[in-house]
Amino acid sequence: MIRHSAYALGATLYMPATRADILDVVFGEKIQGLRSLVVCLEDAVAETDVQQALSNLKHLLLGIEARGGRPSGGPILFVRPRDAEMAAVLNEWSLMRHVDGFVVPKLRLSNIRQWQQAVTRHELMLMPTLETPEVFDPGAMVELRDAMLEQLPGRIIALRIGGNDLMGCLGLRRSPALTLYSTPMSYVIPMLCGVMGAAGFALTAPVFEQLNTPHLLEQELALDIAHGLVGKTAIHPSQITVIHKALQVTLEDLNSARQILSESAPAVFKFNDAMCEPATHYKWAQTVIERAHWQGVRTECGNPSDTFGGSLRLAEWVG
Numbered sequence: 001m002i003r004h005s006a007y008a009l010g011a012t013l014y015m016p017a018t019r020a021d022i023l024d025v026v027f028g029e030k031i032q033g034l035r036s037l038v039v040c041l042e043d044a045v046a047e048t049d050v051q052q053a054l055s056n057l058k059h060l061l062l063g064i065e066a067r068g069g070r071p072s073g074g075p076i077l078f079v080r081p082r083d084a085e086m087a088a089v090l091n092e093w094s095l096m097r098h099v100d101g102f103v104v105p106k107l108r109l110s111n112i113r114q115w116q117q118a119v120t121r122h123e124l125m126l127m128p129t130l131e132t133p134e135v136f137d138p139g140a141m142v143e144l145r146d147a148m149l150e151q152l153p154g155r156i157i158a159l160r161i162g163g164n165d166l167m168g169c170l171g172l173r174r175s176p177a178l179t180l181y182s183t184p185m186s187y188v189i190p191m192l193c194g195v196m197g198a199a200g201f202a203l204t205a206p207v208f209e210q211l212n213t214p215h216l217l218e219q220e221l222a223l224d225i226a227h228g229l230v231g232k233t234a235i236h237p238s239q240i241t242v243i244h245k246a247l248q249v250t251l252e253d254l255n256s257a258r259q260i261l262s263e264s265a266p267a268v269f270k271f272n273d274a275m276c277e278p279a280t281h282y283k284w285a286q287t288v289i290e291r292a293h294w295q296g297v298r299t300e301c302g303n304p305s306d307t308f309g310g311s312l313r314l315a316e317w318v319g
Contacts (some may be wrong), residue, residue, distance in 0.1 A: 003100070003123075003125070004076055004100065004125070004157060005290060005293075005294060006157050006158040006202035006204075006230045006231070007202075007230050007231075007287075007290050007291050007293070007294040007295065008035060008036070008076060008294045009035060009036040009076065009157070009158060009204060009230065009231035010035035010036060010231055010240075010243065010244050010247060010294070010295060011034070011035065011036070011231065011232060011233075011234040011239060011240040011243035011244055012035075012036040012037070012038060012078075012204065012231055012232070012233050012234060013025075013031070013034055013036070013037050013038070013075075013233075013234045013235075013237065013240065014038045014040050014044060014080075014233065014234075014235065015037065015038070015039055015040065015044075016039075016040055016044035016045050016053070017039045017040060017041045017044075017045055017053035017054070017056050017057050017060075017079075018045060018049055018052055018053045018056055019056070020056070022037075022039060022056075022060050023060055023063040023064070025037060025075070026060070026064065026070060026074055026075065026077060027067070027070070027071055027074060028071060028073065028074050028075075031237045031240070033240055033241065033244065034075045034237075034240060035075055035076065035244075036075050036076040036077075036078070036231070037075040037076070037077055037078065038078045038079070038080050038103050039057060039060065039077070039078070039079050039080070040080045040103075041053050041054065041057065041079065041080055041081050041082050041086065042080050042081065042082045042105045043105070045082075050082070057079065057090075058093070058095065061093070061095035061096070061098050061099070062095065064095075064098040065095060065098065069098060070098055076100050077098070077099050077100050078099065078100060078101050078102060078103050078125075078127060079096075079099050079101075079102055079103070080102065080103035080105060081102060081105075082105070083105070084111060084114035084115045084117075084118040085114075085118070087102055087104075087115065087118040087119055088117070088118035088119075090102075091118060091119050091120060091121055091124070096121065096124065097123075099124065100124070100125055101124045101125030101126055101127060101157065102119060102124055102125075102126055102127070103127045103128075103129060103160065104126055104127065104128040104129060105129050105131070106129065106131055106132050106162075106165075107128035107129060107130065107132075107144070108132050108134055108144065109134070109140065109143055109144050109147055112144070112147050112148065112151055112152070113151065115128075115152075116151045116152060119155075122155070125155065125156070125157045126152060126155045126156050126157070127156070127157055127158055127159070127160055127204075128148070128156060128159055128160065129159075129160040129161075129162045129165075130144075130159055130160065130161055130162060130166075130192065131160075131161075131162025131165035131166055132165075132169070133169045135166055135188060135192070136166075136169070136187075136188060138191055138195060141191070141192065141195045141196070142195055145195055145196055145199050145201070148201070149199060156201065157202070158201070158202040158203060158204050158230060158231070159192075159196055159201050159202070159203045159204070160203075160204050160233065161185075161188070161189060161192060161203055161204065161205060161206050161229075162206065163180050163185055163205075163206025163207060164206065164207060164209065166184075166185065166188060166206075167183065167184070167185065170184060172184070174209065174210075176210050176213060176216075177213075177216070178216075179216060179219055179220040179223060180206055180208075180220060181220065181223045185206070189205075189206075189227055189229075190227060193227050193228055193229070197228055202230045203228070203229050203230065204229055204230055204231040204232060204233065205220075205221075205224040205229040205231065205232040205233070206232075206233065207232070207233040207234070207235050208220055208232070208235070208239065209235060211235075211236055211238065211239075214242055217239065217242055217243075218242065218246060221242070221243060221246035221247075222246065224246075225246065225247070228287075230291075231243075231247070244295060244296075245298070247291065247295040248292075248295050248296045248297060248298040249288055249291050249292040249295065249296075249297050249298065250297070250298050251297055251298065251299050252272055253288050254288060254289070254292050254297055255271075255272075256271050256272060256274070256276060256285070256288075257284070257285035257286075257288035257289050257292075258285075258289075259271050259276060260276050260278045260281050260282060260284075260285040261278075261282070261285045261286070261289070265278050267279065
């Protein structure tokens with residue numbers, strides 16, 4: 001049973017499990033405003049450091065236990081094991097009750113059964129990463145989608161698009177002057193949004209690996225949101241505020257969504273000089289309301305708000 005909305009993820013920060021300050025991050029004492037955190041035992045940890053990382057993870061969980069559990073306002077907490085075999089071991093740790101779920105690295109049709117068998121604690125959510133060469137094949141993604149629906153029903157909070165790994169499959173690395181949408185990802189991301197999104201899966205956007213081009217990050221975020229992606233991986237705390245601001249809903253969209261969801265809405269009407277058709281736009285309106293609930297509302301003057309505040313404009317009914 002999924003306990004969190006995918007829209008609650010916001011900026012998801014990855015931290016190697018070898019770091020000594022993760023407990024402070026979990027309790028909101030080090031990084032303000034963080035909404036989701038992944039403690040990584042996979043790519044961010046060298047093979048020679050795996051045992052140290054596992055020991056550090058256990059100490060983290062013991063630290064959470066000693067404080068009486070995680071705070072209610074702290075970030076959603078995931079662990080990324082190296083593989084299904086490691087996940088099966090972690091699944092048996094009683095202290096994993098302090099974790100919300102696993103990030104599944106390199107999920108593919110050939111290993112989905114292993115993950116199903118490894119993670120038997122159904123309170124643990126799964127966030128699979130799509131980052132293998134098969135991702136470029138729409139047919140393979142249809143097969144993977146159907147397998148996830150059959151073998152992992154109700155377990156997946158969101159699917160991660162592993163942009164850097166996918167670029168690496170092609171021997172490419174993103175240019176510091178371009179968004180991912182000016183690379184072969186301009187094919188992959190829309191395809192995944194269609195194949196997976198149409199089946200009800202939420203998707204989160206790839207990491208933006210440049211730290212000195214915030215304007216380019218903002219451009220990429222606008223494209224992420226236009227494709228329906230619900231969050232974005234962050235590589236540095238400085239990106240968190242930028243990502244969260246981009247994920248906020250505009251007051252105009254919020255008001256439009258409210259009108260579309262109104263029981264008294266006509267079949268077609270005009271609002272803010274745009275045609276609104278509840279039969280077509282109903283699902284969009286629902287996502288706007290949910291996003292506003294978790295990410296807040298950006299008012300017309302540019303000041304963010306964490307509530308649904310603001311006056312509602314009068315709709316202009318067609319007829």
